[in-house]
Amino acid sequence: MAYGYALIVDDRNASINEDTWQDLIKAPDFSFNTVAKVVVEHVRSGGSFSIISIEDVVMRRFDRVAELESFLAEAKLGRHQS
Numbered sequence: 244m245a246y247g248y249a250l251i252v253d254d255r256n257a258s259i260n261e262d263t264w265q266d267l268i269k270a271p272d273f274s275f276n277t278v279a280k281v282v283v284e285h286v287r288s289g290g291s292f293s294i295i296s297i298e299d300v301v302m303r304r305f306d307r308v309a310e311l312e313s314f315l316a317e318a319k320l321g322r323h324q325s
Contacts, residue, residue, distance in 0.1 A: 248278055251295075257285045258293040261302060268322055275322065279315045286311050 248267050251258045259267070259278075267275055282292040287308050294303040305311035 248274065250278070250281065252285075255290040256293060257282055257290060258295045258301075261294060261296050264294050268318060275319065279319075283308060283311060283315070 248259070248263055248270070251260075267278055282305075286292050286305055291304055291306045292311060293301050293305070296302050303314070305314065
């Protein structure tokens with residue numbers, strides 16, 4: 244089965260909405276790792292990555308690769324503990 248996760252890219256910011264992020268957390272490793280790789284490369288190239296609420300409010304924003312990688316590692320760890 245194929246899975247799709249929409250990232251919105253506007254100039255230097257890539258974002259994903261909260262519902263899609265929650266779906267991604269529950270997705271197969273391949274899907275999670277693919278999206279994680281894309282957003283890390285985007286931030287590494289000078290962009291930012293945000294998780295946006297349903298009301299279009301920025302819930303989390305990452306401008307530094309180390310912070311983003313730490314967040315993604317915690318999310319991945321949580322995926323395997325559930």
